[in-house]
Amino acid sequence: MDYANPPYFLLFAGLLIALTSGAAFEATLKGSVNDWARNRSTRTLANMRGMSLLLPFLGICLGTWLFLASGISIFGFPGAIAFGIAFLLTLLTGLLVWTQLGQILIQLEQGGSKALDLDSF
8 A cells, every 4th residue: 555645445435335234234134033033934043144144244344354454554554464464353253243143043043032131141
């Protein structure tokens, strides 16, 4: 990256990508859970993490990666290092969130919404 021209465009583009993908992710997840709650279908909630939910999640990860990499490079890090650090952070965080989502969906399926009562802790 050029130090005279920080990647502000990539910063805002990444933020926009992450926010719009997050809205799509929220709508898809809510719709899937509501359909499951209404029908109690044999299809488990954990299996609902298919392509319809994975695609917006990957959009969130892509936007986050661009946002982080641009933010790091604005502080003077070379582009390759900034994108590498941001990729590792995004990958590890994304894997953690995806795994936690699967566990929460399994808890919701086994115990209903009362299984997620956080006030009991």
